[in-house]
Amino acid sequence: MTLEIFEPRTEITPRMDSRISIQGRGEPVLGRIGTLETRLAANTREIEAAQAIRYRVFVEEMGAELPASAMRARLDIDAFDDICDHLIVIDRAIEGDTADQIVATYRLLRQEVADRHSGFYSASEFDVAPLIARHPGKKFLELGRSCVLPPYRTKRTVELLWQGNWAYALKHGLDVMFGCASFPGIFPEAHALALSFLHHNSLATGSWAVGAAGGHGRNMDLMPPEAVNARKALVSMPPLIKGYLRLGAMVGEGAVVDRAFGTTDVLVVLPIESISSRYVNYYGADAQRFAC
Structure with a gap:
């Protein structure tokens, strides 16, 4: 998910010292279910632990190709990490300190922060x-780098991640969540059913329309509407994308192949006002559903 003037995967030294002044304090717990809890990473070591989780999932599990410096450090790291907040899920049942207990993470970038630096990560793929610009009165939040360790790919982990996102959005008065969501592999045709379903049923239109950047978009309209079995299409989708759709999300026009990460990406757009009332009630209109 960067403006053309900023290359997100350039070689950089994996140090996060600039985060200490921003995240050196303790962070409040945003949600808790059993031994799991979610909050923002509070210091450099916790951020690097989240980057190590991302490395395990994206590189070791999915085969992503990162810059040499990141591969040597065994961290999924880029320059956006310095300006983002890092949502983490912690399992207190694991021995060790908090950095040893991190099992899931999300990277959060607010519009006001992106505007002060080099824009949004997803701008390298989508326009x-x-x-x-069509929504000058709304504040955007980019969600990215979502990953969960295999043993924790459960409903309650996903609920905590969304509780964290919800609480964060309410705290900062944010109006729209968006970001890249990925299908595995670099051949969109392998996901013809799911991509066609998204194109015919969830395409962002009007003031929410958004397309791929630089002519890199790949056609998502791979099957006619009458050939798309909705149930089978939903079953074939990654859980993250299904979760976005349940909340009321739309997708942009065209998929983008990310060869470095070995994925086919779609842009998800979720105005908070569009989130189903049953989910607002579930997570808590005041973000307290899982906070105690």
């Missing part, structure tokens, strides 16, 4: 600037 998000016109979308944002």
